[in-house]
Amino acid sequence: MGSLHVDQVTVEFPLGPNTPPVKALSNVQLEIQQGEFVVALGASGCGKSTLLNLLAGFLSPSTGQIKLNGNIVAGPGADRAVVFQKHALLPWLNVIDNVAFGLKLRGIGKSERHEIARKHLKQLGLEAFETHPVYQLSGGMQQRVGIARALASDPEILLMDEPLGALDALTREKAQELIIRIWKESSKMVFFITHSVEEALFMGTRLIVMSPRPGRITHTFDLDFSKKFLAGADARAVKASPEFIGMREQVLKIIFGDEEASGGDHV
Numbered sequence: 001m002g003s004l005h006v007d008q009v010t011v012e013f014p015l016g017p018n019t020p021p022v023k024a025l026s027n028v029q030l031e032i033q034q035g036e037f038v039v040a041l042g043a044s045g046c047g048k049s050t051l052l053n054l055l056a057g058f059l060s061p062s063t064g065q066i067k068l069n070g071n072i073v074a075g076p077g078a079d080r081a082v083v084f085q086k087h088a089l090l091p092w093l094n095v096i097d098n099v100a101f102g103l104k105l106r107g108i109g110k111s112e113r114h115e116i117a118r119k120h121l122k123q124l125g126l127e128a129f130e131t132h133p134v135y136q137l138s139g140g141m142q143q144r145v146g147i148a149r150a151l152a153s154d155p156e157i158l159l160m161d162e163p164l165g166a167l168d169a170l171t172r173e174k175a176q177e178l179i180i181r182i183w184k185e186s187s188k189m190v191f192f193i194t195h196s197v198e199e200a201l202f203m204g205t206r207l208i209v210m211s212p213r214p215g216r217i218t219h220t221f222d223l224d225f226s227k228k229f230l231a232g233a234d235a236r237a238v239k240a241s242p243e244f245i246g247m248r249e250q251v252l253k254i255i256f257g258d259e260e261a262s263g264g265d266h267v
């Protein structure tokens with residue numbers, strides 16, 4: 001069974017010879033097991049993206065280590081796929097070739113990679129758009145193409161940095177439901193960053209709340225709201241339930257408290 005271990009990780013960014021380094025993360029300890037959907041919340045600048053970039057292998061920890069399935073993460077790899085807030089699609093390729101791009105780089109032939117890409121486009125409700133240029137799609141559709149591309153490489157873990165942050169409220173709620181359904185089908189590990197407490201509570205199986213810089217995990221909550229949704233409950237009814245609202249207020253209090261304590265440091 002797959003697992004990811006973040007062991008006592010600290011990150012310092014050097015700022016130059018006469019300036020002390022920025023301590024972005026301090027002693028972060030995190031374990032994700034296959035099938036878990038871990039959501040990270042925290043004030044702006046607390047180190048959420050830094051943590052995701054470490055998991056992706058774009059950055060190396062200053063101290064500590066990260067292991068995926070027992071192997072130390074030492075750089076980017078096909079076992080991890082990243083989805084950012086702004087899609088990173090290639091404008092000169094159509095939808096299906098964007099989804100199949102990573103597979104092409106891995107030397108997979110055209111008919112096989114298109115077959116894999118088609119499966120994921122169907123999963124995301126985009127099968128009718130495979131030959132469209134990406135600029136003809138709406139923001140929500142482009143974001144779904146980015147998710148299809150991430151899934152096409154069949155990663156162990158999906159790393160998502162505010163993937164729904166740029167969408168309007170209705171599209172965002174629909175995308176949340178779609179991602180939860182796909183996650184359940186694939187049973188992959190997910191690490192998902194958001195600024196929305198409601199989104200975090202609804203989507204995750206576990207929530208981590210990070211403190212302002214240097215980022216540490218200060219609170220962890222086990223969640224079962226997505227389970228209720230997957231068992232057939234209406235998404236809005238789940239979000240309007242007293243348990244959900246109670247937890248939302250509890251988490252908001254922590255985050256607002258942190259923001260005030262840090263003096264509103266939004267570096």
Ligand SMILES: Nc1ncnc2c1ncn2[C@@H]1O[C@H](COP(=O)(O)OP(=O)(O)OP(=O)(O)O)[C@@H](O)[C@H]1O
Pocket residue numbers: 013014022023024042043044045046047048049050051213267
């Ligand atoms: N390459 C870098 N060099 C120097 N400082 C950096 C670098 N990358 C990030 N930082 C600093 O590290 C801290 C954490 O940044 P990070 O982007 O991880 O925050 P975040 O929690 O993702 O914030 P947001 O919610 O605004 O996206 C910030 O203070 C940021 O200025």
Ligand SMILES: [Mg+2]
Pocket residue numbers: 048049050161
């Ligand atoms: Mg960020």
